[in-house]
Amino acid sequence: MRKSIFMYLFFFAVLFILFQYANEKSIFENQEKKINILTEKLEKSKSEIDSLSNIQIGGDYFKLQGNDNAMEYIERLGLDATKVEQMVSDKIYDQNGAPNGNPLIEYKGAKGNMRFNKLKFLNHRWIIADFSDGQNWGEMIIEYFFDENNELTLTPVSSLLYSSN
Structure with a gap:
């Protein structure tokens, strides 16, 4: 067992x-x-x-902060690229509050004033910008320039408008 x-x-x-x-x-x-x-x-x-x-x-190739030639140009003017971006952006966005819309935008808004929404600095001379009134939107290229007194001038170069219709 x-x-x-x-x-x-x-x-x-x-x-x-x-x-x-x-x-x-x-x-x-x-x-x-x-x-x-x-x-x-x-x-x-x-x-x-x-x-x-x-x-x-x-x-990043088309960006002020990533473009050595553009940075060198800004530095030769005695300016800082970060401060230049801030100064130019502030001037553009401050114009959004104008009674008839931002004067840099040639189009009239259907649902209010056209205002800039977003900016991208391409180099030391150009900005691509997005704008809208809530219904229609567009894009534009803005040229910015500092004269010999470091006074800022903004000039719309070209723009286009997309329509929601």
């Missing part, structure tokens, strides 16, 4: 070990699959980040 108990215990132990082995093997394989999937996602994300970084670098 004692032999049969040990034999049953031995078979039970062998079955238990086989069950544990099969169970652990399936868990290991599932974890390997998850690791491989996550590794692929990580590689894809890194690739997307690299491509977005390249796009960002290309987008």
Whole structure:
């Protein structure tokens, strides 16, 4: 009887070990699959980040702060590029409060006055700007210039109007 108990215990132990082995093997394989999937996602994300970084670098090409020649020109005038951007932006945005709309915008608004929403400095001379009245919107290029007395002059170069109609 004692032999049969040990034999049953031995078979039970062998079955238990086989069950544990099969169970652990399936868990290991599932974890390997998850690791491989996550590794692929990580590689894809890194690739997307690299491509977005390249796009960002290309987008910064037309930017006052990223243009060495434009920065050198501003410095030769004895000005700081950051302060120039702030000063020009303030002058443009301050004109948004004019009673008949911003005088730099040649279009009349259908739902109110045309106002500038966003500005982007392309270099030491030009700005691209977005404007709207809430219904119609447009874009324009503005030239800014500092004379020998560092007085700021703003000149609209070209503009276009998109209509919601």
